[in-house]
Amino acid sequence: MAKLKHIFVPHSHDANDAIQSAQESSGQGIRAAWIGLAGMMTTAILQIFIVAISGSIALLADTLHNLGHAMTTIPLVIAFRIGQRAASKRYSYGYRRAEDLVGVLISLVIAASAALIIYESIDALINPRPLSNLGWVFAAGLVGALGNEVVAVYRIRTGRKIGSAALIAEGQHARADGLTSIAVVVGVVGVWFGFARLDAIIGLFIAAAILWILFNSMRTICRRLMDGVDPGVIESMTTTVAAVDGVVDVDRVRARWSGHRMEADANVVVAKGLSVVDGHHIAEQVQHQLLHTTPHLEEVVVHLHPDLSAGELDELHELSGHHASAEARNRYLAKTRR
Known part of the structure; x- marks a missing residue:
């Protein structure tokens, strides 16, 4: 169970692999984004061709998700670039929060793709569509699963090294693509055995898997936006x-x-x-x-x-003490009385 959680639930960092240099980490993030984009585009182009000749809804769902990831890679690269800019008088803490904002954008795009997949799958259940070239669809599903998993492992590993929630989320979404490709393979097998609507049903399971991974990714991103850190x-x-x-x-x-x-x-x-x-x-x-x-x-x-003692502390903080929160002052007074 712990291993499964490690695979599907994003982690913000890995102490053993952490990269401490800010410039090096940004460079690693940009490189991972571009390499991942190349891998996903290659897979998506192949799948678009096969969707056109087969009419597979599950493969269409997988392809849409791949294209969604490809589109969100560009804003991620831009966010890494913006984050490298020096702090200004207006943004005195720098521009790295742009990365977290892009993480939200990525999540919204993936949520939209899941909604489209659900719509297409329900439509296919009501109005079954004939499938052809099932052997090609089966092969494309296997290739898609392997290609997306390679991209996922690379992005998640790099994201953990540099501490990027947005890059980890992109890797998790690539992993979702791999799962959907496996689902496509299962759908083709179902059609071969005479269950024509299994292709559309698998599309719904794909959407559910995407939404679950999306939920876990958003939880990490929202925690970052709320200034939260990992337990411990x-x-x-x-x-x-x-x-x-x-x-x-x-x-x-x-x-x-x-x-x-x-x-x-x-x-x-x-x-x-x-x-x-x-x-x-x-x-x-x-x-x-x-x-x-x-x-x-x-x-x-x-x-x-x-x-200091409690009395000495009051004298020391005579000017600023009344600005401090009651919780902060009481916490320190409790320590001085030990």
Whole structure:
């Protein structure tokens, strides 16, 4: 069950394969997008020819999905390019969020293709269409399954390396194409055994599979847009910070995705007698350890708190304390009373 979940549910990153360089990761993403596009277009062109001579609804569904992926590859490449631009005064955090927006666009296009597949399949159930050249359809289904799976493995593996939810989603959609190609093969076998409507029924199963994978992809993309990270990331980062020499306690660690890179900030408690230089050294060590241990992390802002009593804390934050949320202040006060 765990292996099946790993295949069909997108993951944001893989700590063992992570690429830490922002420029290298963008280059890898663009390369994966173009290579995937070439593979899908080759498969789609072959399938368009066979659809024209066979009339297969299931193969048409598979072909439409392939073409949908081909069209969404171009915006993905553009998003990677935009994300490489330097931050500006208007967009002071940079432009990498364009990648997440394209992820939403990809999902909408795939949802539209699923809707069209459902329409065509229902129409074929009501008005059966004669099939011809079944041997060609069968062969095309096998070729489509193999070609799409190769593209899927390459895109998903690269997406996990660079931390790109949009590229992983594209890979998952390519995998859905492979599944639909297998369904086409099953449909042809059904027709050979005298069940003419099985071709259209398989089209409905194709649409259901696409919608399920779409749901899982959208969940990851929406989590990114809401500044969410994978389970265990914050806990791991907090443990890393707490292990740094000179850190008395960890008040708060936050992280969020910006495209396929992560940004974080940490509030760290240190001894109150430290000089500015010594405090900076601890902050530098915290940054260094987090950058080395957290996949796809590009920047960390560290804020130091002196280890004070509750009364001393109030005096220290006299000017800014009333701007802080009650939850944040209570969390720190609870630590000072331990």
